[in-house]
Amino acid sequence: MENFNYHRPATTTAAAALLKKAKDGKYMAGGHTLLPTMKQGLASPTDIIDLTAIKNFSGIKVSKTTVTIKAGTTHMEVATSKDIKKAIPALAEMAGKIGGVHVRHKGTIGGSIANADPAADYPSACLGLGATIETTKRKIEADKFFVGMFETALKAGEIITAVHFPIPKKSAHQKFPNPASRYALTGVFLSQDAKGKVRVGVTGAAPKAFRATDLEAVLSKDFSAKALAGVAVPAKGLMSDMHATAAYRAHLIGVLAGRAVDAAK
Numbered sequence: 001m002e003n004f005n006y007h008r009p010a011t012t013t014a015a016a017a018l019l020k021k022a023k024d025g026k027y028m029a030g031g032h033t034l035l036p037t038m039k040q041g042l043a044s045p046t047d048i049i050d051l052t053a054i055k056n057f058s059g060i061k062v063s064k065t066t067v068t069i070k071a072g073t074t075h076m077e078v079a080t081s082k083d084i085k086k087a088i089p090a091l092a093e094m095a096g097k098i099g100g101v102h103v104r105h106k107g108t109i110g111g112s113i114a115n116a117d118p119a120a121d122y123p124s125a126c127l128g129l130g131a132t133i134e135t136t137k138r139k140i141e142a143d144k145f146f147v148g149m150f151e152t153a154l155k156a157g158e159i160i161t162a163v164h165f166p167i168p169k170k171s172a173h174q175k176f177p178n179p180a181s182r183y184a185l186t187g188v189f190l191s192q193d194a195k196g197k198v199r200v201g202v203t204g205a206a207p208k209a210f211r212a213t214d215l216e217a218v219l220s221k222d223f224s225a226k227a228l229a230g231v232a233v234p235a236k237g238l239m240s241d242m243h244a245t246a247a248y249r250a251h252l253i254g255v256l257a258g259r260a261v262d263a264a265k
């Protein structure tokens with residue numbers, strides 16, 4: 001790992017100013033993606049701007065319609081929140097399946113979404129629930145946020161401050177975890193709103209998280225695993241690697257969506 005300057009500002013304004021001034025600065029939240037990347041020599045920032053001392057940067061608020069999770073909230077805080085377990089149980093369950101205990105105590109929702117790892121869990125929840133991502137500059141719909149592999153709609157210096165999840169009627173998360181990392185080989189986050197409209201967010205299968213719109217159309221008419229029987233998810237555009245072929249991942253999406261329908265609550 002190379003030497004770097006370490007900063008711990010108390011406001012997002014100060015953090016953005018430090019990043020602007022740095023030659024090659026990087027924000028850090030839980031550090032559970034950034035630090036391993038630096039240790040492997042894949043990133044060598046001149047300045048680390050630690051966001052964890054920013055006031056009001058973490059916390060959970062649940063209203064009648066929305067769960068709001070501030071960016072610095074850890075996966076463990078989401079997994080164990082009584083309010084989230086009541087409002088969107090699948091979201092708490094999903095956070096409880098991220099990595100191991102150590103990762104869940106350090107990793108944050110903002111870091112996960114900003115990183116946009118193609119196998120990360122939160123992107124599927126954002127798409128599957130129709131979340132809105134709030135930053136220091138604007139609000140971005142999840143559908144427009146995940147642009148590509150490790151690529152988001154965030155502009156230079158922009159900091160995620162919170163994620164707003166509408167509370168659905170029912171939801172469920174199903175993941176086929178990579179046995180080594182616990183990242184999703186393929187994962188599905190499904191929700192049904194009060195009008196019966198279904199959203200299916202998929203992660204781990206393609207270079208970026210996406211919505212399985214064919215499955216959504218079928219399930220919005222008939223919310224049953226049986227309805228998916230004849231629906232083949234196309235393998236075109238999905239990833240093939242040493243862990244699974246594109247065809248296998250396509251098959252998993254259908255299987256996991258069916259299980260999610262059965263598990264939805």
Ligand SMILES: Cc1cc2nc3c(=O)[nH]c(=O)nc-3n(C[C@H](O)[C@H](O)[C@H](O)COP(=O)(O)OP(=O)(O)OC[C@H]3O[C@@H](n4cnc5c(N)ncnc54)[C@H](O)[C@@H]3O)c2cc1C
Nearest residue numbers: 029030031032033034099107108110111114120121160182
């Ligand atoms: C062994 C291991 C297993 C894991 N397993 C899983 C898993 O099963 N599922 C899963 O989803 N993830 C998994 N992760 C990733 C984990 O969830 C990370 O914590 C997460 O991806 C990054 O969050 P962080 O807070 O640590 O971000 P950091 O590492 O601090 O930052 C990641 C990136 O996001 C940027 N960033 C951070 N916060 C913000 C912000 N608020 N606004 C703008 N940019 C920001 C940083 O500049 C950096 O580029 C695993 C990680 C490890 C090490």
